[in-house]
Amino acid sequence: MSALQAATETVASHLHPTPSFDLADHPLPTGKEEVWRFTPLARLKPLLTGEFCDAFLDWQDNIPSTVIRGEITLAEAAELGVPAPMDRIAAMAVDKAKDAVLIDVPRGAEIAEPIVISLRGPGADATAFGQFVFKIGAHSSATIVLRHTGSVRYGASVSVLVGEEAKLNFVSLQDWTDDAVHAGQHSFRIGRGAQVKSVTASLGGSLIRLMETASFDGPGGELEQFGVYFVDAGQHVEHRLFVDHNQPNTASNVDYRGALQGKGAQAVWVGDVLIRKVAENISTYESNKNLVLTDGCRAESVPNLEIETGEIQGAGHSSTTGRFDDEQLFYLRSRGIPEAEARRLVVYGFFTDIIRRIGIAEIEERLMEALEKELEQVL
Amino acid sequence: MSTLEIKDLHVEVETESGPKQILKGVDLVVRSGEVHAIMGPNGSGKSTMAYSIAGHPKYTITQGSVKLDGVELTGLSVDERAKAGLFLAMQYPIEVPGVSVANFLRTAKTALDGEAPKVRTWVKDVNAALDRLGLDATFSSRSLNEGFSGGEKKRNEIVQLELLNPKFAILDETDSGLDIDALRIVSEGVNRYTSQGDRGVLLITHYTRILNYIKPDFVHVFVDGRVVAEGGPELAENLEVEGYDKFLKLAGV
Ligand SMILES: Nc1ncnc2c1ncn2[C@@H]1O[C@H](COP(=O)(O)OP(=O)(O)OP(=O)(O)O)[C@@H](O)[C@H]1O
Numbered sequence: 001m002s003a004l005q006a007a008t009e010t011v012a013s014h015l016h017p018t019p020s021f022d023l024a025d026h027p028l029p030t031g032k033e034e035v036w037r038f039t040p041l042a043r044l045k046p047l048l049t050g051e052f053c054d055a056f057l058d059w060q061d062n063i064p065s066t067v068i069r070g071e072i073t074l075a076e077a078a079e080l081g082v083p084a085p086m087d088r089i090a091a092m093a094v095d096k097a098k099d100a101v102l103i104d105v106p107r108g109a110e111i112a113e114p115i116v117i118s119l120r121g122p123g124a125d126a127t128a129f130g131q132f133v134f135k136i137g138a139h140s141s142a143t144i145v146l147r148h149t150g151s152v153r154y155g156a157s158v159s160v161l162v163g164e165e166a167k168l169n170f171v172s173l174q175d176w177t178d179d180a181v182h183a184g185q186h187s188f189r190i191g192r193g194a195q196v197k198s199v200t201a202s203l204g205g206s207l208i209r210l211m212e213t214a215s216f217d218g219p220g221g222e223l224e225q226f227g228v229y230f231v232d233a234g235q236h237v238e239h240r241l242f243v244d245h246n247q248p249n250t251a252s253n254v255d256y257r258g259a260l261q262g263k264g265a266q267a268v269w270v271g272d273v274l275i276r277k278v279a280e281n282i283s284t285y286e287s288n289k290n291l292v293l294t295d296g297c298r299a300e301s302v303p304n305l306e307i308e309t310g311e312i313q314g315a316g317h318s319s320t321t322g323r324f325d326d327e328q329l330f331y332l333r334s335r336g337i338p339e340a341e342a343r344r345l346v347v348y349g350f351f352t353d354i355i356r357r358i359g360i361a362e363i364e365e366r367l368m369e370a371l372e373k374e375l376e377q378v379l
Numbered sequence: 380m381s382t383l384e385i386k387d388l389h390v391e392v393e394t395e396s397g398p399k400q401i402l403k404g405v406d407l408v409v410r411s412g413e414v415h416a417i418m419g420p421n422g423s424g425k426s427t428m429a430y431s432i433a434g435h436p437k438y439t440i441t442q443g444s445v446k447l448d449g450v451e452l453t454g455l456s457v458d459e460r461a462k463a464g465l466f467l468a469m470q471y472p473i474e475v476p477g478v479s480v481a482n483f484l485r486t487a488k489t490a491l492d493g494e495a496p497k498v499r500t501w502v503k504d505v506n507a508a509l510d511r512l513g514l515d516a517t518f519s520s521r522s523l524n525e526g527f528s529g530g531e532k533k534r535n536e537i538v539q540l541e542l543l544n545p546k547f548a549i550l551d552e553t554d555s556g557l558d559i560d561a562l563r564i565v566s567e568g569v570n571r572y573t574s575q576g577d578r579g580v581l582l583i584t585h586y587t588r589i590l591n592y593i594k595p596d597f598v599h600v601f602v603d604g605r606v607v608a609e610g611g612p613e614l615a616e617n618l619e620v621e622g623y624d625k626f627l628k629l630a631g632v
């Protein structure tokens with residue numbers, strides 16, 4: 001395990017447990033731990049214990065011939081610089097999946113068409129783990145969509161290694177049926193001068209819990225991270241973000257928006273940003289907005305900024321959780337728009353603001369369709 | 380011929396220390412074809428009157444009535460009041476992220492008319508209205524009021540006035556925050572609206588300057604939640620010179 005240990009850099013932040021490839025370093029959570037306290041652990045049990053995890057997801061893709069698809073061992077993945085698991089499920093995914101699927105966009109390649117990888121779960125009783133490594137070559141550009149449908153209990157480790165000056169648009173779409181359970185870690189390593197836009201859209205599923213991390217391999221990298229989630233009755237949707245500004249002149253902008261409706265709908269958003277001493281001249285902004293559409297929902301929204309240098313361009317965050325804005329409704333209605341229609345417009349606007357920035361027509365349409373369905377239910 | 384009749388209007392607002400009375404019996408009649416200017420000191424309740432007529436949920440009408448052609452507005456919802464023919468240009472127009480001006484205008488027009496406007500002429504009408512108010516066509520695809528400058532927001536209110544063409548318009552300090560050119564452009568918009576001959580305007584303002592462009596038929600002095608004096612345009616000139624002192628004393632404030 002020495003190669004793995006070498007690849008594991010300890011995060012100085014107090015916000016996070018020590019990442020490690022070793023499952024033994026991630027004991028079974030009791031639910032009292034800071035990082036687990038919002039999560040209904042019972043639903044996650046098979047993913048935490050790793051029992052009976054013999055299922056597979058059906059895989060479909062349109063990977064072009066210029067992009068290489070292969071399999072690599074854990075040691076090879078660590079060699080490439082895959083970030084270490086931050087929690088037990090990510091560690092379990094690495095442990096159980098053994099080999100990782102490698103998608104390799106060669107240096108300088110310009111892939112115009114979005115690469116869509118569709119993973120379909122076989123059923124709610126199945127348990128599966130998966131490990132993915134996306135290697136985005138220096139100076140390349142690509143759009144990658146990781147789309148999840150069907151149902152399964154799924155633990156995942158997804159690492160995205162973005163080379164120097166590369167441009168990546170990465171979408172993870174959780175479009176599960178309502179009984180799916182999906183947890184794990186999505187990590188970006190962003191090369192010098194690279195530009196990454198990520199979109200995480202969580203629509204279905206009984207429980208979704210994604211740890212999303214980002215760090216930089218050189219100065220000048222830029223990260224734009226957008227999120228959209230619709231949480232219905234009984235659903236738990238949790239996004240835990242950690243942006244590690246470990247290089248100077250880097251920028252991050254995080255904007256996650258969710259709507260909750262129905263009894264027991266629960267959303268958790270944790271947005272941690274660490275600005276290290278070396279990270280001079282960086283800028284960061286993180287925002288989370290929750291629209292609570294009915295009674296009986298709960299939204300936790302926890303932004304954290306940890307700043308070790310004052311030599312920065314800017315750092316800020318905002319978090320709002322609330323019902324409809326009365327002033328907005330009044331304004332629209334004062335022009336003759338009936339209340340239900342005004343509500344629709346406001347929710348629609350709240351999300352299209354983000355959705356229109358995705359830039360992949362197919363995904364935008366799917367999200368608009370899901371949004372329409374969401375609106376039908378509530379209004 | 381239409382009439383907007385405000386009678387003995389009493390309005391409260393909920394505060395931390397219980398309800399607070401703001402309007403203490405407002406009487407005012409506006410007929411179509413008339414422009415009424417309302418002037419009064421800060422905090423006297425002008426916006427409260429405008430908002431409560433339009434049905435803002437923050438305000439509670441405790442007494443009195445507001446009738447438009449005999450129809451009691453106070454019993455109607457906000458959008459029903461708009462359908463009855465009322466329009467409020469707000470002192471601080473609200474930002475609605477993600478809802479484009481074009482989408483908003485089309486939705487409002489459809490709601491008011493009960494049918495969607497004809498696609499081809501409507502887009503032209505919208506662009507022409509924007510253009511008349513000195514807003515370029517890109518505004519129609521921007522989020523409603525989001526990132527608009529103060530003056531652009533006010534112009535956008537008048538764009539709406541022209542396109543939705545209500546029977547009665549309450550303009551709450553539409554002239555505040557406008558530069559000299561914008562004041563003229565906005566005034567011309569209001570004058571185009573009134574020149575139809577059968578529209579009524581209630582113009583709330585602090586400045587006589589706009590009254591050089593929009594000629595009021597009546598001027599009302601608003602103090603401490605009620606109208607304390609009425610007159611013609613000369614009353615505005617008077618206020619410009621003497622201020623509200625006399626009226627404050629009269630009202631016992
Ligand atoms: N929630 C509230 N709590 C306490 N007072 C309130 C509240 N809302 C309004 N008021 C008071 O009501 C009064 C009337 O306000 P309004 O906005 O109607 O005044 P106005 O005449 O439009 O003033 P301006 O010329 O400054 O626009 C003010 O004194 C205001 O402070």
Ligand SMILES: [Mg+2]
Nearest residue numbers: 425426427470
């Ligand atoms: Mg006012």
